[in-house]
Amino acid sequence: MKQANILITGATGHIGTTLAKQLSAQGVPFRALVRNADNNTQTIAALPGAEIVTGDFNDAGSLANALLGIEKAFLLTNSSEQAEQLQINFVEAAIRSGLPHIVKLSQLHASAASPVRFLRYHAAVEAKIRWSGIPWTFLRPNLFMQGLMGFRDSIVHQGKFFATAGEAPISIVDTRDIAAIAAAALTTAGHEGRVYDITGPQSLTHTQLAAILSDALGKPVQYINVTDEQLLPALLQAGFPAWQAEGLIEDYAHYARGEAAAVSNAVAEVTGKPARDFAGFVKEYAPMFL
Numbered sequence: 001m002k003q004a005n006i007l008i009t010g011a012t013g014h015i016g017t018t019l020a021k022q023l024s025a026q027g028v029p030f031r032a033l034v035r036n037a038d039n040n041t042q043t044i045a046a047l048p049g050a051e052i053v054t055g056d057f058n059d060a061g062s063l064a065n066a067l068l069g070i071e072k073a074f075l076l077t078n079s080s081e082q083a084e085q086l087q088i089n090f091v092e093a094a095i096r097s098g099l100p101h102i103v104k105l106s107q108l109h110a111s112a113a114s115p116v117r118f119l120r121y122h123a124a125v126e127a128k129i130r131w132s133g134i135p136w137t138f139l140r141p142n143l144f145m146q147g148l149m150g151f152r153d154s155i156v157h158q159g160k161f162f163a164t165a166g167e168a169p170i171s172i173v174d175t176r177d178i179a180a181i182a183a184a185a186l187t188t189a190g191h192e193g194r195v196y197d198i199t200g201p202q203s204l205t206h207t208q209l210a211a212i213l214s215d216a217l218g219k220p221v222q223y224i225n226v227t228d229e230q231l232l233p234a235l236l237q238a239g240f241p242a243w244q245a246e247g248l249i250e251d252y253a254h255y256a257r258g259e260a261a262a263v264s265n266a267v268a269e270v271t272g273k274p275a276r277d278f279a280g281f282v283k284e285y286a287p288m289f290l
């Protein structure tokens with residue numbers, strides 16, 4: 001296989017690992033930036049075409065090293081209080097290295113004026129990238145279907161899951177479709193200057209998600225709508241740092257206002273395949289919820 005000219009950051013995470021697997025399956029070599037050699041790193045290192053480089057968004061020298069010879073980079077971190085600065089560090093390293101194309105994982109409705117902190121930090125990074133002059137592609141996905149895994153324990157043990165989404169429909173999306181768009185943006189021409197709003201094929205309320213889950217699992221699963229005042233301490237107790245827990249409350253309020261209901265055609269347009277639907281997702285993931 002030829003030398004990698006694609007860099008995946010966030011490679012040990014959810015989307016990054018899925019993207020690495022998809023590129024490998026397509027026979028595309030890639031370099032994966034990882035912080036340390038934990039188990040997930042071994043999974044990626046074992047993929048045909050993978051080259052591992054260690055580095056940290058806090059360490060400019062390691063980013064310069066990771067970017068050597070790279071033509072396209074995928075930028076992703078988790079959402080934390082440091083995320084904006086970490087991603088800006090990467091953009092600055094990319095400017096210095098003369099990176100020809102950056103594909104940034106953002107979020108649907110990223111905006112500097114948003115009341116949702118996650119949407120503001122993504123907008124700030126997008127603005128920095130636009131300013132940088134580096135050709136870019138922004139991927140703005142809606143709520144991840146795989147986020148349901150975060151409710152796994154209560155679904156398995158109580159047949160319930162709890163959130164503050166109200167009865168608003170949300171066009172939730174399978175992360176494999178997000179990774180497939182990223183793979184296309186990194187391997188095919190014509191994605192520079194494009195913003196892809198990435199959604200699933202239909203908009204569903206959490207009550208509808210529960211009904212589809214119940215059918216697939218053959219046991220009742222109920223969605224319980226709770227208040228912010230109930231959810232926040234539960235998130236803190238589950239170990240989320242305050243900044244992230246408060247961000248999730250803001251994010252869910254945005255969903256509950258019905259602002260994330262629109263369905264886009266980006267998955268089909270970019271990958272040539274229809275977006276995966278929730279019923280299919282649940283069938284595949286059912287064993288995890290039993």
Ligand SMILES: NC(=O)c1ccc[n+]([C@@H]2O[C@H](COP(=O)([O-])OP(=O)(O)OC[C@H]3O[C@@H](n4cnc5c(N)ncnc54)[C@H](OP(=O)(O)O)[C@@H]3O)[C@@H](O)[C@H]2O)c1
Pocket residue numbers: 009010011012013014015016034035036055056057058076077078079086105106107108118141142143144147
């Ligand atoms: N969840 C949703 O429904 C949703 C919807 C739309 C958009 N998003 C966006 O999706 C993104 C999260 O994607 P994900 O779930 O794939 O993330 P994830 O699984 O949490 O993975 C985060 C990755 O970032 C890496 N990372 C964090 N800090 C780093 C640092 N200082 N240096 C190097 N690497 C670092 C982590 O490496 P380690 O393994 O070393 O920690 C990990 O590989 C966020 O930007 C979020 O806003 C999420």
